[in-house]
Amino acid sequence: MKRDIRSTLLALATSGVVVVGSAACAGASPEPGAENVSSASAAEPQTLSGELQYIAPGELAIGDQAFFVSEETQILAGIYACPAEDGMDENGQGTVECDLETVEEALQDGTVILAGAEVNDDGIATWITEHDPEGPGIPDDGDQDGPGGDDGAAEEPGGFTGTASGELEYVAPGEYIVDGTAFYVAEDTVITAGIYACADGVQDPDTGNVTCDFDEFDATLANGTVILASVEMVDGIATSITEFEA
Template structure:
């Protein structure tokens, strides 16, 4: 996931190479300008720092968006997945409500500037280029995590129990068995089910029936303690995680 795009469009605009926001500047020209500026960073082996951003996409200029006021750019290597309001398609979302349809920049821009809201999760690399943009169904984020029957809460009721919540984002390590996402801290219990296989328990054995990789707590905890960035959806009930699903 290491990209060579180390020069932002903003920096290019400052030097006079690109007139950012100009009506004459198309989306493709913005992408070409970013790609051209990347040559100066070839051979730079500095560690890549990424940060996840989730929320409503806002259009700033061709090839530039923001989420919660944090701006970022789209390059020719940015992976864009839609399926709902951006590049809508039948069955364009996975079981967790995330887009799986490849979407081009022009279609994404048209959707964001259109009438329907586009919620997305963006992995942004320093100095501000998006590695990926994945649309999600904002109405499904409060649904139970994988493993719970549709319409059932943690206790098998028709509604989620009081004190429960679904949190999504980058896991922050606090202490063994205690993590946090966006300021919401929670603990891991003996019966917490951990679905992983991306960075945590990478290469783990999948269940032949469900395709899930169940991760051992010790290995999962060690991955977080080592500073590895792990994105997850967590079903929390009264401060304890019922399930942790890496994505």
Template sequence: MKREIRNTVLALATSGLVVVGSAACSSQEVIDAVTSSDSGLSGASDWTGEDALMGQLEYLAPGEFVIDGQAFFVSEETLYLGGLNVCPAEDGIDDVGFGVVECDLESFETAAQGETPVHAKAEAELGENDEIIAVSITEYDGETPNDSGATDAPGSAPAPEDGAADEASELVSGELEYISPGEYMIDGTAFYVAEDTVIHAGLYACAGGVQDPDTGDVICDFDRFDATLANGTAITAEVEIVDGVALSITEY
């Protein structure tokens, strides 16, 4: 039995939703019941991986949650960010409603089993056995992301509309704070990274990268830059922002 199905069966059996035993139904019938559309849980084959999972976080089993009917696992590398109901703190969420306090699995599991609903965004990827593994779980204000249009996955934020380049850009500088993949904060301003964001680095991010022969700049790949920030490396940068999306990030 696959790990995700086995854990789901165990969780449902524990909760009394499925009775496993000779007097009830066969193992295959249990699997069919859990993975059927009527069960309300989606398997990995139903997940496209194109969008982040967003909605109320529900506890399924140790190390496994459900968001909007989609079950997923966590790993030792999963990043947890709270600040509201999970690991609450003053100024625990950014100006668009996402948690910025580094948290842990135990706190998220406890909160997800509590009476207060926990809303979260899970960035995920497929594991070696086609299991859905969360790269990060970020708590958010249940209302703010919908009102602000922040339901798009970080790293795939909408590009500025036509003519946005003509809008006045905001230039901010200082130490970058990691919020979630493709979403950072600098000097109190949260912003997204788009596909066309130009990242110049070479000091801590993309150290030793190939310099442009004309400008001397090192163009840094987003994945490497994001991973460096996620690992806790302090990076100071100058960021040009238009409509909440970075046009350029220049490490200094």
């Protein structure tokens, strides 16, 4: 059964989780595949928001910007990293102090962690905060005093409206990411598949399309099957998901 929350308008995930603990290793080298991530040492003061990536011990990235984590970095999680029953506040920000090793382990295990982080001109994160994917995230202008800060108003709930295509990333039941855009599945979302998802599905005699049941589609993604799809969204809710071949 799909979560009830997917039948309502849900906020788009634009920022997420993170943690701090051990001192960053300034000499850490990016792992293979991280060649396009900017060197942390070249980072300028800025606020980052998006999916957290593991580069090396003590070195993470958001988007194409890498940064280091020091012992002074303030890290709050509680949702997917260091999950707790009351792990976030009313704004969807993590409230649980979490160690870097736990976050790195979660990232290496494939957990999708969305986070906001402030990086100083030395390329070191001053704070990292996990955010509920259904929450407003951090302000686009970066005008925030860090975790729990009062400066800068949160964005109004909402989500992307338009079409995005690419490989679907599984976040949670009925919650996916495509081309860097998070979205939810509603009760009336039309899922057309038949390639890898619902491969044995019955084609419509008039259109030739295979309508895929949500539970089967979700289970296929959760099992790690690569599915390419075009997704039409309104306010972060998918109106249709159409699988296509590479």
